[in-house]
Amino acid sequence: MYKIMRKERLGPVVTLMDIEAPAIAAKAEPGQFIILRVDAEGERIPLTIADYDRSRGTVTIIFQIVGATTESLNRLEEGEYIQDFVGPLGRPTETEGLKKVAVVGGGVGCAIAYPVAKKLHELGCTVHSVVGFRSKDIVILEKEFEAVSDVVKKMSDDGTWGSKGLVTDALRELLESGEKYDEVITIGPLIMMKFVARLTKEFGVKTVVSMNPIMIDGTGMCGGCRLTVGGETKFACVDGPDFDGHLVDFDEAMKRGTMYREFERHAHSELCNLMNKEVR
Amino acid sequence: MADLTIPRQPMPSQEADVRNSNFSEVALGYTEEMALAEAQRCLGCKHKPCSGGCPVQIDIPEFIGKICEKDYEGAYQVISRDSSLPAVCGRVCPQETQCEAKCVRGVKSEPVAIGRLERFVADWHLAHAHDKVARPASNGRRVAVIGSGPAGLTCAGDLAKKGYEVTIFEALHLAGGVLVYGIPEFRLPKAIVQKEVDGLKALGVKVETNMVVGRVFSVDELMEQGYEAVFIGSGAGLPSFMKIPGENLNGVYSANEFLTRINLMKAYREGSATPVQHAEKVAVVGGGNVAMDAARCAKRLGAKEVYIVYRRSEEELPARREEVEHAKEEGIIFRLLNNPVEILGDEELHVKGMRCIRMELGEPDASGRRRPVPVEGSEFTLDVDCVIMAIGTSPNPLIRSTTSGLETQKWGGIITDENGKTSREGVYAGGDAVTGAATVILAMGAGKTAAASIHEYLSNK
Numbered sequence A: 001m002y003k004i005m006r007k008e009r010l011g012p013v014v015t016l017m018d019i020e021a022p023a024i025a026a027k028a029e030p031g032q033f034i035i036l037r038v039d040a041e042g043e044r045i046p047l048t049i050a051d052y053d054r055s056r057g058t059v060t061i062i063f064q065i066v067g068a069t070t071e072s073l074n075r076l077e078e079g080e081y082i083q084d085f086v087g088p089l090g091r092p093t094e095t096e097g098l099k100k101v102a103v104v105g106g107g108v109g110c111a112i113a114y115p116v117a118k119k120l121h122e123l124g125c126t127v128h129s130v131v132g133f134r135s136k137d138i139v140i141l142e143k144e145f146e147a148v149s150d151v152v153k154k155m156s157d158d159g160t161w162g163s164k165g166l167v168t169d170a171l172r173e174l175l176e177s178g179e180k181y182d183e184v185i186t187i188g189p190l191i192m193m194k195f196v197a198r199l200t201k202e203f204g205v206k207t208v209v210s211m212n213p214i215m216i217d218g219t220g221m222c223g224g225c226r227l228t229v230g231g232e233t234k235f236a237c238v239d240g241p242d243f244d245g246h247l248v249d250f251d252e253a254m255k256r257g258t259m260y261r262e263f264e265r266h267a268h269s270e271l272c273n274l275m276n277k278e279v280r
Numbered sequence B: 001m002a003d004l005t006i007p008r009q010p011m012p013s014q015e016a017d018v019r020n021s022n023f024s025e026v027a028l029g030y031t032e033e034m035a036l037a038e039a040q041r042c043l044g045c046k047h048k049p050c051s052g053g054c055p056v057q058i059d060i061p062e063f064i065g066k067i068c069e070k071d072y073e074g075a076y077q078v079i080s081r082d083s084s085l086p087a088v089c090g091r092v093c094p095q096e097t098q099c100e101a102k103c104v105r106g107v108k109s110e111p112v113a114i115g116r117l118e119r120f121v122a123d124w125h126l127a128h129a130h131d132k133v134a135r136p137a138s139n140g141r142r143v144a145v146i147g148s149g150p151a152g153l154t155c156a157g158d159l160a161k162k163g164y165e166v167t168i169f170e171a172l173h174l175a176g177g178v179l180v181y182g183i184p185e186f187r188l189p190k191a192i193v194q195k196e197v198d199g200l201k202a203l204g205v206k207v208e209t210n211m212v213v214g215r216v217f218s219v220d221e222l223m224e225q226g227y228e229a230v231f232i233g234s235g236a237g238l239p240s241f242m243k244i245p246g247e248n249l250n251g252v253y254s255a256n257e258f259l260t261r262i263n264l265m266k267a268y269r270e271g272s273a274t275p276v277q278h279a280e281k282v283a284v285v286g287g288g289n290v291a292m293d294a295a296r297c298a299k300r301l302g303a304k305e306v307y308i309v310y311r312r313s314e315e316e317l318p319a320r321r322e323e324v325e326h327a328k329e330e331g332i333i334f335r336l337l338n339n340p341v342e343i344l345g346d347e348e349l350h351v352k353g354m355r356c357i358r359m360e361l362g363e364p365d366a367s368g369r370r371r372p373v374p375v376e377g378s379e380f381t382l383d384v385d386c387v388i389m390a391i392g393t394s395p396n397p398l399i400r401s402t403t404s405g406l407e408t409q410k411w412g413g414i415i416t417d418e419n420g421k422t423s424r425e426g427v428y429a430g431g432d433a434v435t436g437a438a439t440v441i442l443a444m445g446a447g448k449t450a451a452a453s454i455h456e457y458l459s460n461k
Helices: A022-027 A068-075 A107-122 A142-148 A167-176 A190-203 A250-257 A261-279 B032-040 B060-068 B072-082 B086-092 B114-128 B150-161 B190-202 B219-224 B255-264 B289-300 B321-329 B440-460
Strands: A002-009 A014-020 A033-037 A045-053 A058-064 A084-089 A100-106 A126-133 A151-156 A183-187 A207-210 A226-229 A232-235 A242-244 B142-146 B165-169 B206-208 B229-232 B252-254 B281-285 B305-310 B333-336 B338-345 B351-364 B370-374 B380-382 B386-389 B427-429
Touching: A014 A068, A014 A107, A022 A045, A022 A058, A022 A084, A033 A058, A045 A084, A045 A107, A058 A068, A058 A107, A068 A261, A100 A107, A100 A167, A100 A190, A107 A126, A107 A142, A107 A183, A126 A142, A126 A167, A142 A151, A151 A167, A167 A190, A183 A190, A190 A207, A190 A250, A226 A242, A226 A250, B032 B060, B032 B114, B060 B072, B060 B114, B072 B086, B072 B114, B086 B114, B086 B190, B086 B440, B142 B150, B150 B165, B150 B190, B150 B229, B150 B440, B190 B206, B219 B229, B229 B440, B252 B255, B255 B289, B255 B386, B281 B289, B289 B305, B289 B321, B289 B386, B305 B338, B351 B386, B427 B440
Parallel strands: A100 A126, A100 A183, A126 A151, A183 A207, B142 B165, B142 B229, B165 B206, B229 B427, B252 B386, B281 B305, B281 B386, B305 B333
Antiparallel strands: A002 A014, A014 A058, A033 A045, A033 A084, A045 A058, A207 A242, A226 A232, B338 B351, B351 B370, B351 B380
16 A cells, blocks of 8 residues: 655646655656556556655655546545555656757646656756646646756646747747757657657657556556557557557557447546435 | 266356356356256376376366365365466366366267366355465565566465565556456456455465556666566567558457457446447457457347457367357357458448458468468458457567567567576566467466476575
8 A cells, every 4th residue: 555645736626646656766766657546446557756755755656547547546635555656667758868859748748758857957957948838727747847957838728828839930940040959758648649659750859758558457468558659569567658650550549449438438437426426 | 997988077158149248157056956966077097198288287176086085175275285276277267178078988989178167166166265365475575577467466466375475567447457357247256366366465475466567667676676586478469450441440459449449448348438449340369268258248238240250260270169059159250261451441430340361271381271372263251340450479578578688589578488587687577478478387387387486596505
């Protein structure tokens, strides 16, 4: 059992938790993920590590409430326990030798983009952050990004925060203005990463994307997280989750992500009904 | 004296058309009368050919002799000397190619049903023996075991009995390895695996779940933490695919994924939090036990048609004979000498069919089996909405890539000598991580051998 040391609501549907897991905190690096089960009957879900505190022995996760499992997780409070918490899984994001990087985050993906930006900043790398949200009320980590970035471009779909537009609009501006990056690192919805990769290909900038496919064991045993990269099948859990964005087959990945959508929708509404009954 | 007039006692089982829609155990086990009758068939051969066929050399005539005396606990103790998982092996061992293949009764009639008797004895013990296991006095020396499958459990059990303080590190949330994620409930009830694991805990073995060695700790770090020896029993690893078009369509599973969803994550139960596709028509590619398990699970989830698609002929099917027979009885359709060439998808990128080509057997290949060759122009489409690939695995790179000085084969398997010793001092390995995908009993045998080597190594250290 793993204790919830801190819980913070970052927005209406986004929550942060610090989980007590000293062995994982001691090893965790940006880009890696954990797998958790909320309770003994729960499914295993992967979540990328948002931060870690080696001295306190905690690992921070930030999740968006999208289905039954994240809903159940969000119902737990500080001092309560999560059944299973395993990691750190996957390969860390490669940061060595980078001098100037654009970090592009979208939505809750910013929770994963942030530790990467922070690490790059700590290594003395110039960091340009491009962060985008649907609207102002779901913005997270604004101050944190400002603290670790040399330039921050803020974008929102509806114009209620920063500039109106997509992260690709801001990134295009930066690239067209002559900014030269060793690498673009992008984390967010698949559709966003697909278009970021398409844009950077035009400019010939190496681009790393962080994939978050359906996964069960997370150790290379099930192969459920496979995706096509440069015509080859790769397992996100052991070969990734970071891949060359110019080689990933995003359309296939998007389809694979919808495999259980009907089931998830049903499970979520069941849980909501159950909660309503409890409330009444 | 053996009674030569008694026929081999059949195993009572659930009816095929009942069991193919539930996940309860298929084989129900001998009654005491059946076990006594079957035990009388044993000749009690002095040279014990059956024991020679057993990878862990159980004294088979001796334990069957105890059954004849109705000393079932005594029989269990005989088996326990050599096997730490009798209730498991009695259910899943390929006896027909091991002990029973060597049985003298098999020459003129049918061999003694050794596996069924082993199961009877183990189940009797689980139901009747309540004596607390005496926990051996600790010798204060710590050994780490990576993986809680049959190799790891056996190695841990043998070392604990000798007084070592053993900790098992398991990557998943539940101990048992392939016994819990792979082999289905209807072939090996999970309650039995749990009892075996509980038995080890009673011996003082600690089980740390959610520990992915190679990520959270490396083998070197375990040794720095004071473990004087490490046994690696991390299992078969990553599922293989055929590298044919369409394998990443929705509706294509590796057998590992399909079985893990159903067995470990209980997707077969109403209300499970883990989804699995309930397909209409399923093709399972492969001919081993894993393929049979996947096919029979698919049938139980309600599929109308389930095919086994295998490129060789019936004779070469690597699965246990009993599994093949059970699968056939349950209505699984065998498409032998057929090989997939492409998986077809609809506009939603979901499986809608599988192109196959017929094969014929040519000259023997390196494995000594006749090589299947495609029959030109014989392609056809199998109408399916789900494909499960059960064509083997390749070793997980996690441990070999994080352990300095650990030598591995080109294909990734860990290299050991015949005693389970690796190229790293104090590091031993066994089971599928060394041999590639094999059987539960071979993994157990390897765990046992390694435990003996570790004991010898630490005794001389």
